[in-house]
Amino acid sequence: MTAHLVPQTVASPALGDRTVRLLPPVAESSQAGLLVLLDGEFYVDRMPTVDLVQQGQRSGRLARFWTLFVDAGDQPSRWRDCQCSESFAAFVANDLVAWFRAGVADVDTVAVGGLSLSGLQAAFTAVFHHEAIDRVFTQSPSFWWSDGSLGDLVAGSVTSAVESVRLRISCGLDETDDDVNHGPGLHQKMSQLDGCRVVRDAFACHDVPVEYAEIPGGHDFDTWTRDLPDCLDFVLGRRS
Numbered sequence: 001m002t003a004h005l006v007p008q009t010v011a012s013p014a015l016g017d018r019t020v021r022l023l024p025p026v027a028e029s030s031q032a033g034l035l036v037l038l039d040g041e042f043y044v045d046r047m048p049t050v051d052l053v054q055q056g057q058r059s060g061r062l063a064r065f066w067t068l069f070v071d072a073g074d075q076p077s078r079w080r081d082c083q084c085s086e087s088f089a090a091f092v093a094n095d096l097v098a099w100f101r102a103g104v105a106d107v108d109t110v111a112v113g114g115l116s117l118s119g120l121q122a123a124f125t126a127v128f129h130h131e132a133i134d135r136v137f138t139q140s141p142s143f144w145w146s147d148g149s150l151g152d153l154v155a156g157s158v159t160s161a162v163e164s165v166r167l168r169i170s171c172g173l174d175e176t177d178d179d180v181n182h183g184p185g186l187h188q189k190m191s192q193l194d195g196c197r198v199v200r201d202a203f204a205c206h207d208v209p210v211e212y213a214e215i216p217g218g219h220d221f222d223t224w225t226r227d228l229p230d231c232l233d234f235v236l237g238r239r240s
Helices: 040-045 049-059 075-081 087-102 117-128 146-156 160-164 192-205 219-234
Strands: 006-011 019-024 033-038 066-070 110-114 135-139 166-172 210-215
Touching: 006 087, 019 040, 019 117, 033 040, 033 087, 033 117, 033 219, 040 049, 040 066, 040 110, 049 066, 049 219, 066 087, 075 117, 087 110, 087 117, 110 117, 110 219, 117 135, 117 146, 117 166, 135 219, 146 192, 166 192, 166 219, 192 210, 210 219
Parallel strands: 033 066, 033 110, 110 135, 135 166, 166 210
Antiparallel strands: 006 019, 019 066
């Protein structure tokens, strides 16, 4: 289904030119919205995201949003951009959304999604750019990052405006490994599951609406693929 995707170049003062891929809605709609998926190559190449979005839109279950896939590129770039990066958050919420509104469509709703490290970044972006982001889903987000410090950031930064952001957190029940060394500068002390619980509780303490799901499976594409329809329903479902 990748033939439906249209490559685009977005300029960023902080990050330089970035390549994204655009999936139009299956038909025009009066409900204009944009879903930005981080780790775009994973959602396109490793998961049936394009099929699920288009099938859901054709059936009327999903709103006819545009979908924008933001590829991570190589591992160093992904690590730089997805560890609570203020510059990458600003790129998504400011540069990318402004580029889209100016050149493609004047959307009134913006959602962001990501998995693992990009799930961490998606949540970070929503917290610190709540004026631009309405909904966010995170699949197995790496909330263990920096000993769960996103929870502390939430506690120190949440205002009444952030309460309008709707958040979904999902994590596999088998994601219980801790004390994992992912490489230089990225040591996972707590498990993925414990990190998700910590941050879930931090959001809940500040009355930020959270849909939380612990699902069968681990930190893998099979689990994320099974979970993806619920994520799409959360951000694009007409009942939302």
